[in-house]
Amino acid sequence: MDNSTDCCCSELADMAVIGMGDAEGMDERIFETLDLVRNYGDEKWWLYASTCRACGQNWMVAQEERIHDNYCLKRIDQDTLSAIVEHSRWPPDFLSYELILRLGREAGHVATFLDSRSPVLVETAHDLRQARPEISIEDIAYALAIPTKQAKRLLKV
Known part of the structure; x- marks a missing residue:
């Protein structure tokens, strides 16, 4: 299962912010091999866990598509994924939408709205x-x- 040439998990930092629709197509390459394992649910609609079908790497993903259009990804181990799946115990990293917005800003991935009262x-x-x-x-x-x-x-x- 460790055919990491089929995926780009090894190219990502343990915590990564990737812009949606970036020029290099990195977001498409990443999500081409990620399979959804568990959604957090309505309360935290942006949050889910995935596993790469090429290399087996588990990821916690925050999909921020309202303001800055970013994906925040955190590499997680099997024990963490099991805690999410079996007990709904999520690491705190992406539990706040404010934090997701801040991560995008700090990574330099920000949007500009033409309508200041959008x-x-x-x-x-x-x-x-x-x-x-x-x-x-x-x-x-x-x-x-x-x-x-x-x-x-x-x-x-």
Whole structure:
């Protein structure tokens, strides 16, 4: 099962952020061999676990398609995958949508919205506030990669 030439798992860091539709087609190459093992579910719709059918590597994947269009991948071992499948025990790395947005930003994979009051920006700003009521306007702006003034307008603060 260790035919890693058929996949690109060995090319990825243990924690990787890959842009959707990147010029090199890396996202397509990665997901060509990944099979879904378990979705987290509605509450955390972005999160799932997969296994590479070429090399057997397990991955936890966060699919962030609302704002920056990124995949965040974390290499996980068999014990971690078993805990996810058998007991719904997920590592904390991707449990927060805010964290997923931040990972994309820190990797330099950010989107720019032509409409500064895009409904998806408004909805996501409110979702971030609902998930973490004490979140600052600055933290929302950082996660969305927008100016603080724009984040205030999105929340009508």
